[in-house]
Amino acid sequence: MGEKHIILPRLVPSKLSHRQQLCGHRSVSEISGVVDETLGKRPLDGQNDILRYRVFTSTWNVGGMTPSSDLDLEDWMDSTANSYDIYVLGFQEIVPLNARNVLGPRNSCISTKWNSLIGEALNKRRRRGAVLHQEITNSSATERSAQEEHFRCIMNKQMVGIFMSVWVRSNLRPYIHHLNVSCVGSGIMGYLGNKGSVSIRFVLHETSFCFVCCHLASGGKQGDVLLRNFDAADILVRTRFPGGATQELPKKILDHDQVVLLGDLNYRISLEEAETRLLVEDKNWSILLENDQLLIEFSTGRHFDGWQEGLITFSPTYKYHPNSDQYYWCFDGALGKKKRAPAWCDRILWRGKGLKQIQYDTCNYSQVVLLGDLNYRISLEEAETRLLVEDKNWSILLENDQLLIEFSTGRHFDGWQEGLITFSPTYKYHPNSDQYYWCFDGALGKKKRAPAWCDRILWRGKGLKQIQYDTCNYRLSDHRPVRAVFHAECVIRGDADCACGCIALSSSSE
Structure with missing residues (x-):
């Protein structure tokens, strides 16, 4: 049997909001540590096929700003122009990192609001298209098609200010199993959740995925990079997932087939602030990147061995004045x-x-x-x-x-x-x-900060190919969200038909 090339229908995304209380409304349930042993099981024989999915990932430090209810996330999630199969959205500082939020009970109102906005953005265009098509055709097949293109949140998790939400096309859900979450606090005293990670893993068909949303140690002083390196290593060591009852499952982050690490990694530029400012004003990215702390760690091989990062071609994502396109140094006095x-x-x-x-x-x-x-x-x-x-x-x-x-x-x-x-x-x-x-x-404030590429997306894994890495210009906080899109190859055993509405683009047989 010859090789088959298969492309599945694409997915859709959305936008952001300002300040409005939605504490009494919870649109998406939170699942924690659940292992599903029944989903996605079917007898498969013969050779393995490769299914290719489009995965959208993005990280955004929103600086403790509450989104408004009319915030539209479609541009950020690239949902009007493109459609993906899986969306993984990571946030940092969805609540202010004060003592009340760090030490007190978890406030899920804001994360619920963000998740609601994400869902509205992902499913808005599909609803419009389905209604229009149904008005024209009045067909029950249209309803089934709309349901297949609907997006579902399969997991969302908040730890203080860190929040991650994973959405998939509904017709992919039966093939996703062993869905778990693991949180690691590395903040105050090395364990509180003002810094740390939220990790979500699942198995799609026969391929295991792990997505890690991080917020590492901050600071631009000499030696702070060592704290960030320690946080990253500590997260890899302390993150644990349960094994499977009927099959062997990866328990550590690096044991998974495909891993994406995203978040406010807080690595800075190892230059004096004045020199950094001049280089940013000149858009001299090459010199700045030569002094980027994370790229230095890559080059030395001391940390992040085996990880990859896409080519950085955009301006530093930090530190902007909120609701502005200006870096902090542009605001002096009144x-x-x-x-x-x-x-x-x-x-x-x-x-x-x-x-x-x-x-x-x-x-x-x-x-x-x-x-x-x-x-x-x-x-x-x-x-x-x-x-x-x-x-x-x-x-x-x-x-x-x-x-x-x-x-x-x-x-x-x-x-x-x-x-x-x-x-x-x-x-x-x-x-x-x-x-x-x-x-x-x-x-406005007199506080100045040197810009840096704090917000990054790293990835590793055979069959995972990054096809987009960029930032977009939402002005809600002093950070800019960073986006990455991946092609992910998933192994599926046998010649069983795919129930995901696949379209075979080309096939050959001997």
Whole structure:
């Protein structure tokens, strides 16, 4: 029998919210330490087939900020443009790490709210599509199809501020078994849950997966990297899962076939803060990455042996001012006294044969998704820029736009294209407002932090291939979420038909 290549239907994701109490509502039950010996068992004979699934993983330190009920997570989870088979979402600091939350009883209101928002985002598009299709066809088959494309939370777990939620396409659920969770606290006194990990494992068909959401020791002082290394090693040692009653199961993290480690690993850049700032302003990622503590640990081989990380091509994810695209050092004293002229700093550029831009605009929401702060400004005096903006004289402003000038000279960005700009300058607004900064007086904090790639996703395992590694620009906290997408190969024994609605793209036989 020849090789079969199979692709399964894809999955869907969602967005975020602000401040509203949902403590009385629990939409998803929490399962802890349950081993299911009955799911996914079926007699299989013959050769092994390889099923390929798309796995979306992301980590986000939300800085203790409570999501609003209208927060839409679709952009973060890439659910409108793409659809995946499995979603693994890890959070840190979903509650403030104060003594009450660390030492007191667990507050599940916030984690329930996050999980509800995730579910709404994952299933919203499917519901819309199913209703539309049913109106057209009025077919019971449509209802079955919609149910197959529905997403279910198979496990979610909170330990103080660490929270992880795993969602799968409903028709995959019968093939998932031995679902377990293990928590390790490594915070205060080495055991409290303000730092540590939540690990979730399961077996899909015959392949074991383990996802580890971490929040390691913080700090930028010399020697703090050793604490992070110790936390990581301690999590690997102390995390334990139960064995199976009828089959041998992996008990340690590294015993699983495929492992993804994600979270706020807190590794910093081993340079002075002033030098780090200059390099970030120059977008000199190569020098910064040469001094990235985690990459140094990789290169020395002392820790993380066998782990891999995708190529980092995005700006440091930490430390942003909440509800802003500015790093902390940009805010000195009173904001009202420090005025900035608005400019088209936020841009989307593209190039490539056969690529055609069909939309380029900005949206009028208090939370705006920005796809790239290129920081090009308008080469005019601030007072003149303000007058032109108030008059909506875009043509004069665009004639003095620094990026368009670079395009026209051909010195840089050769071969790149940009759509016609027909909207107002996207920078610099007061947070959660349609007003530019010159309209406001007030003060923000004086606290400064050097940026770093604190939020990372690591992976290991045969048959696991990373196909995406990036960040997206939600402004809820001082961190930016990091995303990774994987192709995961799962072994399934025999020639049994797949009940997941597979489509055979190609097959051959001798």
